[in-house]
Amino acid sequence: MDPDTFRSDIGVDVYWRRRMAALVGVLVVVAVVAWACSSSGPEDTSKVQAQLGGSPTPDPMVTVLPTVTVTPSPSPTTTPGAAKAAAGTKRPGDACESPDLVLNMQGQGDVYAPGNRPRFILTLVNIGKVMCTADVGPRAMEVRITSGSDRVWSSADCVSGETDDIRKLDRGIPYVREIEWDRRRSGGDCAAEPDAALAGTYVAVVRGPGLKSRRTVFHLR
Template sequence: MDPDTFRSDIGVDVYWRRRMAALVGVLVVVAVVAWACSSSGPERASKGQAELSGSPTPDPIVTVMPTVTITPSPSPTASSGKARPVTRAKRPGDACESSDLVLNMQGLGEVYTQDSRPRFILTLVNIGKVMCTADVGPRAMEVRITSGSDRVWSSADCVSGDTDDIRKLDRGVPYVREVEWDRRRSGGDCAADRDSALAGTYVAMARSPGLKSRKAVFHLR
């Protein structure tokens, strides 16, 4: 090297600083290139192969989740070894169950003057699957009239003779009966004179074993 090289105007220190800066720059470039080559290596190749094969990379959360198998529990009949009781199908002509019947009553008026008697229409309908029989006599299907807590009259009072009236009820075909009240009180003593009911407000209701109709409110003048 020419001994006069360092005698230039830049000086020795400045010269070596420039040489070191150039060397560091070259090293940085080499490091960046090496990192780029390593990041595009096997990992990217494996991702590309997964995309080409159509198999997505498994989710690590899903991979560690346990597999749950639901096994249906045995039925009570199978586990206990006992058969469930079989309900016998109702045959046509059997006695009606209260759950198969609908009882209703409708008053034919709301206000009755002194020369008119209250009248009511009773209907009993079989809603069961088959024809059944029911007692629709005056005691089995009673009409009761009250005024507050006062029991004024009942169709079941002072009934003589055979009071049973067994009827066949076809499904959906109502049994219809009309009941008339003579405006007199009734009670346990059928031999006593019956007093006339006073003017006022009354409530009528039909009753049968396990059944009640809606209330019918009316007035006597």
Template sequence: MRMDPDTFRSDIGVDVYWRRRMAALVGVLVVVAVVAWACSASGPDGESGTDASAGRSPTPDPILALLPAVTITPSPTPSAPTASPAPTASAKPKTLARAKRPGDACDPSDLVLDMQGQGEVYAGDSRPRFILTLVNTGKVMCTADVGSRALEVRITSGTDRVWSSADCVSGETEDIRKLDRGIPYVRQFEWDRRRSGSDCASDRATAGDGTYVAVVHASSLRSHKTVFHLR
């Protein structure tokens, strides 16, 4: 049924009707504006601008919190290989030392030289006497020269060279002997209490009283000192 406009105006009035309609429209616009402002103020992850400006930490995702933390260590950069120096042309291969055979010359490091005096004080015409020993300590028998020049007995007094068994030696001086391991070569000799030197034709002078030292020399070997006295 079509409503008569006159009847509508007679009940509530035209002004009241339009004021109610405008109030309802304004209320709808206000709601739409509030919703639009709320949407624009929210961040991409659903956080509000107010929370972000306040410095609040975002709520952690419960699924991400269950995943184990993984630390990645960078792989070391491989270093370039070091080139080995090229062998020089002068380098020669080492040769093994030949094993010593019985009868070879004795190695000085295998020999022990010693001398003992048979007294300490020699009075009057008594002559000093000594015993010389040479021992091979090597593993096999070897040979050594024990001649008067090879085994030199030297007697001194202070800095004075008084006598030497190598002075005025004539003829064959070499005396090669076989030295078995541990068996000493033994030689006894005595000093006639006279001096010696390079002049072998002249008469030799008699050594005076005093303290003397006797030592045996053999190449790189040397015995300990034997001290004695002439009275």
């Protein structure tokens, strides 16, 4: 540079002030342009593009996201069968139902000589899932002996006092009772002396509410 450059009439300080003013002007223009770019959001861009006849460019993140449909879960309902099953659930100690019981009776002999009394073993078994109760009294569980169409004897005849006999029946554990017949008829006048049964063939059966055992055949001599 010519050493006489700064010796002109302008002066050194005037020269540097002009240079600083020009630099500040450039910085102001750059700041205005940056502010204008940052203040225009996606909405402004969309408006400009709409005015120009174009369509806004879709956000690639929105494009790849799947559409999710929310279906409300159905409220739980109780079917009539389930309600009936729940209502019919057995609890320990409830009265036994006939489908849960097995009733049987077995004779101790086939032929009884004169003076020998016929004996029978009666069993009642609970095959249900829980313990239940049953009346095994002489009227609730009647032992009946017949000969042909003749009703000869019944355990329910001429019974006095308390006749109920409620027992707890655990699953699979039989209630056992022995029945002995005195070879006399029953029924009619309970105060009178009953007649003796005649020699012949007889059939014994035990009955309960909704229950009946197999027949036991025996003979009196």
